[in-house]
Amino acid sequence: MIAALYAIEAGINGQPVEQRRDERQARSRPLLEDLQDWMLRQRRRLSGKLTPGKAMQYALNRCEALAQSGAPNKA
Numbered sequence: 001m002i003a004a005l006y007a008i009e010a011g012i013n014g015q016p017v018e019q020r021r022d023e024r025q026a027r028s029r030p031l032l033e034d035l036q037d038w039m040l041r042q043r044r045r046l047s048g049k050l051t052p053g054k055a056m057q058y059a060l061n062r063c064e065a066l067a068q069s070g071a072p073n074k075a
Contacts, residue, residue: 002035008027
């Protein structure tokens with residue numbers, strides 16, 4: 001899923017801001033929602049005291065911001 005998100009970003013790199021936003025909403029958001037669902041299921045199985053559990057929680061805490069705008073464009 002993450003590779004697919006990176007592929008979307010690579011495809012919209014250099015496009016106008018509005019076009020990147022629209023593409024992210026259309027293509028990235030559904031993937032991010034699926035990833036969030038998967039992470040929620042996995043997080044329940046991980047201890048919050050261990051590094052993987054902490055990393056998963058960190059990512060989950062940022063899912064909404066990513067879903068609203070998509071991953072930041074580096075261009």
